[in-house]
Amino acid sequence: MTHPMIALTDVSRTYPGGVAALKSVSLRIDHGELVAIVGPSGSGKSTMLNVVGTLDRPSSGTIRIDGYDVSELSDNQLSALRATTIGFVFQSFHLAAKVPALDNVADGLVYTGLSRAERRRRAAAALKRVGLEHRMDHEPHELSGGERQRVAIARAVAGDPPLLLADEPTGALDSVSGTGVMELLHELNAAGTTIVIITHDREIAASLPRQVRMRDGEIISDSAREPEPVESGVT
Amino acid sequence: MTGVERPRLYPARMRPRDVMRVGAVGLRTRPLRAFLSALGIAIGIAAMVGVVGLSSSSGAELDRQLSALGTNLLTLSSGSTLTGEAAQMPVDAEAMIERIGPVEAVSSIGKVPEAKVYRSEQIPEAQTGGLNTYAARLDLPATVGATLRSGTWLNAATERYPAAVIGADAAQRLGIGAAGPDTQIVVGGVRFTVVGVLEPVALATDLDAGVLVGWPVAEERLGFDGHPTTLYTRSEEAKLESVRQVLAGTANPEAPNEVDVSRPSDALAAKKATSEAFTNLLLGVGAVALLVGGVGVANTMVISVLERRAEIGLRRSLGATRGQIRTQFLAESLLLSAMGGAGGILLGSGVTMGYALYSGWPSVVPAWATVGGLAATLAIGAVAGLYPAVRASRLSPTEALSTP
Numbered sequence: 001m002t003h004p005m006i007a008l009t010d011v012s013r014t015y016p017g018g019v020a021a022l023k024s025v026s027l028r029i030d031h032g033e034l035v036a037i038v039g040p041s042g043s044g045k046s047t048m049l050n051v052v053g054t055l056d057r058p059s060s061g062t063i064r065i066d067g068y069d070v071s072e073l074s075d076n077q078l079s080a081l082r083a084t085t086i087g088f089v090f091q092s093f094h095l096a097a098k099v100p101a102l103d104n105v106a107d108g109l110v111y112t113g114l115s116r117a118e119r120r121r122r123a124a125a126a127l128k129r130v131g132l133e134h135r136m137d138h139e140p141h142e143l144s145g146g147e148r149q150r151v152a153i154a155r156a157v158a159g160d161p162p163l164l165l166a167d168e169p170t171g172a173l174d175s176v177s178g179t180g181v182m183e184l185l186h187e188l189n190a191a192g193t194t195i196v197i198i199t200h201d202r203e204i205a206a207s208l209p210r211q212v213r214m215r216d217g218e219i220i221s222d223s224a225r226e227p228e229p230v231e232s233g234v235t
Numbered sequence: 236m237t238g239v240e241r242p243r244l245y246p247a248r249m250r251p252r253d254v255m256r257v258g259a260v261g262l263r264t265r266p267l268r269a270f271l272s273a274l275g276i277a278i279g280i281a282a283m284v285g286v287v288g289l290s291s292s293s294g295a296e297l298d299r300q301l302s303a304l305g306t307n308l309l310t311l312s313s314g315s316t317l318t319g320e321a322a323q324m325p326v327d328a329e330a331m332i333e334r335i336g337p338v339e340a341v342s343s344i345g346k347v348p349e350a351k352v353y354r355s356e357q358i359p360e361a362q363t364g365g366l367n368t369y370a371a372r373l374d375l376p377a378t379v380g381a382t383l384r385s386g387t388w389l390n391a392a393t394e395r396y397p398a399a400v401i402g403a404d405a406a407q408r409l410g411i412g413a414a415g416p417d418t419q420i421v422v423g424g425v426r427f428t429v430v431g432v433l434e435p436v437a438l439a440t441d442l443d444a445g446v447l448v449g450w451p452v453a454e455e456r457l458g459f460d461g462h463p464t465t466l467y468t469r470s471e472e473a474k475l476e477s478v479r480q481v482l483a484g485t486a487n488p489e490a491p492n493e494v495d496v497s498r499p500s501d502a503l504a505a506k507k508a509t510s511e512a513f514t515n516l517l518l519g520v521g522a523v524a525l526l527v528g529g530v531g532v533a534n535t536m537v538i539s540v541l542e543r544r545a546e547i548g549l550r551r552s553l554g555a556t557r558g559q560i561r562t563q564f565l566a567e568s569l570l571l572s573a574m575g576g577a578g579g580i581l582l583g584s585g586v587t588m589g590y591a592l593y594s595g596w597p598s599v600v601p602a603w604a605t606v607g608g609l610a611a612t613l614a615i616g617a618v619a620g621l622y623p624a625v626r627a628s629r630l631s632p633t634e635a636l637s638t639p
C-alpha cells in the first residue's frame with residue numbers, strides 16, 4: 001500500500017464555546033491494523049473517531065482517509081467515501097425497530113447503489129459472517145444485546161468497507177456478549193479490515209495489537225510508536 | 236506527506252424504487268399517524284371532488300332534461316292590463332299563432348277560476364288545496380312534453396265528459412295514487428273521473444298543481460269562457476328569437492303588452508347557474524379543509540424529523556448525502572399526501588356515484604377534478620414536506636447521532 005488507511009496531521013477540533021476536544025493530534029494507522037483508543041471520559045476519543053469517520057470536520061490540520069484529503073472533498077463526496085470505505089459501529093446499535101435483521105442490514109447498503117436483490121444477498125452473507133444466519137428474520141426486540149450489536153456489525157461490514165470504526169461497541173453489553181463481539185472484530189481484522197475501537201475496557205484494550213492513549217485532547221502514548229512510557233505506571 | 240492521486244468519488248444515485256421504499260419507512264413504522272394525517276388530506280380532496288362531481292352530475296342531468304324536453308318551447312300567458320286587472324287573450328289566439336311560419340306546434344290551457352277542486356262532496360269549501368282547474372287541448376302533452384304516470388290522456392271522446400287528468404302535485408294533495416274508473420273528484424260541483432295522473436312537467440310547472448279537463452266539457456259544465464290563459468308553442472330552434480318577437484302581437488294584436496312571453500328552459504338553465512355559485516362556495520370550504528389537511532401533513536413531517544434524528548445520523552454515516560436525506564423526507568410527505576389524495580378522490584367519486592345513482596342522475600366526475608385534486612395534493616405534500624426535509628438534511632451527522 002502506498003498510502004496509510006488513516007493519516008491525521010496536527011488535527012484540532014474546537015467546539016463552539018471553546019472546548020478544545022482535539023489538540024494538534026497526529027496519528028497514522030496502516031491498512032490491516034487493529035487499534036484500540038483508550039483514555040478517560042471526555043478525553044476526545046469520540047471526537048477523533050467522528051473526525052476520522054468524516055462525520056465531523058476538524059477545525060485545523062489535515063486528514064487523509066484511504067489516500068483522500070478530506071478537506072478537499074465536498075459533502076457529497078464525503079458521503080460517497082462513507083458509503084464505500086467506512087463502516088460504523090455504535091454503542092447503541094442504531095437498529096431500525098420492527099425491521100427484521102436481514103432488512104436492517106440490507107437497508108444499510110441502500111446508499112451504495114446496489115440493487116435490492118444484491119443488497120439482500122450481501123446482507124445474508126454478512127449476517128452469516130457474524131454468526132446470525134439463524135436470526136435473519138428476527139426483529140431487534142427479539143434479539144439479545146450481543147446479537148443486536150452483531151447485526152449492527154453485519155450492517156457496517158456488509159459493503160466490505162476497508163475501514164471499520166467502533167465507538168465502545170461493547171459498552172452496552174455484558175462481558176460474555178462483549179467477548180463474542182470482540183472475537184468477531186478480530187476475525188474481521190484477520191480477513192483484512194482495518195479496525196479502530198474505542199473502549200473503556202482495559203482487558204479488551206490489552207488484547208489488541210496496538211493501543212493509542214488519549215488525555216485532554218492529546219495522544220499521550222501510542223504502543224506502535226514508542227515503548228510504554230514510564231509515566232503510565234503512575235495511574 | 237505527498238498526496239496520492241485517488242479516483243474521484245461520486246455518491247451513488249438511488250433508484251426510484253429505493254427512494255419510494257426509504258420514503259415509506261416513516262409511514263410503515265407509524266401507520267396510525269400516517270393514516271390520520273393522510274385522512275385530513277383525504278377529507279379535503281373528497282369534499283372538493285364530491286362537490287365538483289355532484290354539481291357536474293346534476294348539471295349533466297339538467298342538460299339531459301333540457302335536451303329531452305327541448306329548448307324551443309315558448310310560453311305565452313295572459314298578464315294584466317294597465318289598470319292591474321287580469322288580461323284576457325282572444326279566443327282565436329291559438330289559430331293566429333299557428334299561422335306563424337316557424338311555429339311547429341301550439342297548444343293551450345284555459346284557467347277555469349270558479350271551478351274549485353275537492354276530493355269529495357264532504358270536504359268543506361275552505362280546503363281547496365290551491366289546485367287550479369284548466370281546460371286543456373288534446374295536443375297539450377305532446378307540446379309541453381308531459382308524460383303520464385298512470386292512466387291515459389284525454390281523447391276526443393273523454394274531453395266531452397266529466398273526465399280529468401291531474402298533475403303530480405295535485406295527485407299528491409288529493410291523495411290519489413293511480414287513475415281509475417272508481418277514482419272520482421269534485422270539480423266545480425260536478426263529479427269527474429280521474430282518467431290520468433301526470434308526471435311532473437319540467438317545462439310547464441303550472442300543470443303540476445292542475446286538474447285538466449276537456450275544453451268542451453269545461454265550457455258546457457263548468458262555465459268556462461273559452462279564452463286561453465296560457466299558450467305553449469314549439470318553433471324551429473334557429474328562428475326562435477324572431478318568433479319570440481312577434482308572438483305577443485300575433486296572439487293579442489290589440490294589446491300585445493298584456494301578454495307575457497317566456498322560455499321555460501331558461502329557468503332551468505338559470506337553476507344550473509345558481510347551483511354553480513353554490514358549488515363555488517362549497518369548493519371554497521373544500522379548499523380550506525385541504526389547507527388544514529396540508530398543515531396536518533406538515534406537522535406530522537416536522538415531528539417525524541424531530542423523532543428520527545438518530546436515524547438521520549445513522550443514514551448519513553451509512554453514506555446518505557444531504558440531498559438523499561432531503562429526498563427521503565420529501566418523498567415521505569408526498570407519499571403521505573398522495574395516499575390522502577387518492578383516498579379522497581375515491582371517497583369523493585364514491586359519494587358522487589352513490590348520490591347520482593340514488594337520484595337517478597348520470598354520475599359525472601370530471602377528469603380535471605381528479606387530476607387537479609391529485610396535483611393539488613402533491614403540491615401540498617411538497618410544500619408541507621419541504622421545510623422539514625431541508626431541516627433534516629442540514630442536521631450535522633454527529634449531532635443527529637448523539638440524540639438519545
Ligand SMILES: Nc1ncnc2c1ncn2[C@@H]1O[C@H](COP(=O)(O)OP(=O)(O)OP(=O)(O)O)[C@@H](O)[C@H]1O
Nearest residue numbers: 015016017019021040041042043044045046047048
Ligand atoms: N457537540 C459538542 N459541543 C461542545 N462540546 C463537546 C461536544 N461534543 C463533545 N464535547 C466536549 O468535547 C470533549 C471531548 O468529548 P468526547 O465525546 O470526544 O469525549 P470521549 O473521550 O468520547 O468521552 P467518553 O469516553 O465519555 O465517550 C468533552 O469535554 C466534551 O464535553
Ligand SMILES: [Mg+2]
Nearest residue numbers: 045046047167
Ligand atoms: Mg465517547
